[in-house]
Amino acid sequence: MARKKIALVGAGQIGGTLALLAGLKELGDIVLFDIVEGVPQGKSLDIAEASPVEGFDARMAGANDFTGIAGADVVIVTAGVPRKPGMSRDDLIGINLKVMETVGAGIRDNCPDAFVICITNPLDAMVWALQKASGLPHGKVVGMAGVLDSARFRYFLAEEFDVSVEDVTAFVLGGHGDDMVPLIRYSTVAGIPLPDLIKMGWTTHEKLDAIVERTRKGGGEIVNLLKTGSAFYAPASSAIAMAESYLRDKKRVLPCAAYLDGEYDVKDMYVGVPVVIGEKGVERILEIEMSKDERTMFAKSVDSVKTLIEACKTVNPAFA
Numbered sequence: 627m628a629r630k631k632i633a634l635v636g637a638g639q640i641g642g643t644l645a646l647l648a649g650l651k652e653l654g655d656i657v658l659f660d661i662v663e664g665v666p667q668g669k670s671l672d673i674a675e676a677s678p679v680e681g682f683d684a685r686m687a688g689a690n691d692f693t694g695i696a697g698a699d700v701v702i703v704t705a706g707v708p709r710k711p712g713m714s715r716d717d718l719i720g721i722n723l724k725v726m727e728t729v730g731a732g733i734r735d736n737c738p739d740a741f742v743i744c745i746t747n748p749l750d751a752m753v754w755a756l757q758k759a760s761g762l763p764h765g766k767v768v769g770m771a772g773v774l775d776s777a778r779f780r781y782f783l784a785e786e787f788d789v790s791v792e793d794v795t796a797f798v799l800g801g802h803g804d805d806m807v808p809l810i811r812y813s814t815v816a817g818i819p820l821p822d823l824i825k826m827g828w829t830t831h832e833k834l835d836a837i838v839e840r841t842r843k844g845g846g847e848i849v850n851l852l853k854t855g856s857a858f859y860a861p862a863s864s865a866i867a868m869a870e871s872y873l874r875d876k877k878r879v880l881p882c883a884a885y886l887d888g889e890y891d892v893k894d895m896y897v898g899v900p901v902v903i904g905e906k907g908v909e910r911i912l913e914i915e916m917s918k919d920e921r922t923m924f925a926k927s928v929d930s931v932k933t934l935i936e937a938c939k940t941v942n943p944a945f946a
């Protein structure tokens with residue numbers, strides 16, 4: 627059986643890490659694409675040269691032309707620019723929206739059957755634009771944010787409880803950013819919900835509130851430390867988990883930015899919700915009951931995403 631093909635559009639910090647992880651996990655042959663000549667070729671050759679040492683078989687290639695991603699089964703998009711000092715949010719949207727237009731067209735023309743995972747920020751708006759620009763079915767285009775946000779939440783909780791990260795599950799809803807909605811009562815240690823762990827004396831409300839706040843600002847914490855870029859290891863790991871669930875039809879339940887068509891009373895928007903990812907892409911959207919407070923937080927998060935989408939439509943009326 628031929629190997630699957632994974633196209634990584636954007637060969638920067640996240641793109642390179644994605645290529646290494648996809649190789650180590652033998653998910654398939656990998657092509658790195660970028661507008662900068664030499665970078666995707668150099669990174670793919672470097673990783674290929676690690677393959678004999680690590681013992682994985684994957685054909686690695688670099689490309690500056692979209693024909694390089696032809697026939698890809700999975701496309702992970704990190705192409706774009708990060709927000710720089712002095713740049714407004716609308717400036718960033720303007721630049722990355724153009725990138726989504728060219729990348730969307732490249733995907734439509736070369737691999738219309740692919741499962742597409744968008745990572746480029748501002749995530750919930752960019753994945754919406756990428757789906758529109760590519761014309762792929764909504765269930766085949768998703769955004770990566772929730773897996774990363776919940777991984778951060780899980781890591782902080784595991785530290786607090788001094789238990790294995792493997793035994794901590796976490797649940798987050800909403801858009802990527804300060805408005806995300808971590809759901810304490812659906813987050814557990816070995817199945818024991820966090821509110822029960824407070825009763826058991828394992829932690830306090832105050833400590834959990836601080837962890838929730840740190841999770842919401844997790845991206846900024848890394849930016850402040852790195853100073854010259856944003857997080858890339860954990861974002862890459864998170865997107866690879868989504869790609870693996872699709873390629874191996876694992877049907878994992880993962881929080882993703884998914885297209886909502888009435889679910890959670892939201893229409894024509896991408897918002898972070900739990901979904902099942904299998905061979906068909908997004909196979910199911912889990913619609914959970916929310917308390918009044920949770921609904922208020924979720925609505926605030928949805929409003930932030932709406933503002934971003936309106937900004938996209940203003941920048942380029944073709945998206946309206």
Ligand code: APR
Pocket residue numbers: 635636637638639640641659660661662704705706707708725728729745746747748855856857858861
């Ligand atoms: N087509 C292809 N690649 C592009 C394009 C384009 N039109 N425009 C820019 N790129 C490439 C850049 O040349 C660069 O190599 O996208 C890459 C982005 O890489 P980095 O700047 O290293 O950014 P990275 O840390 O990988 O993050 C990528 O993910 O988390 C988000 O906010 C982050 O939007 C950013 C994205």
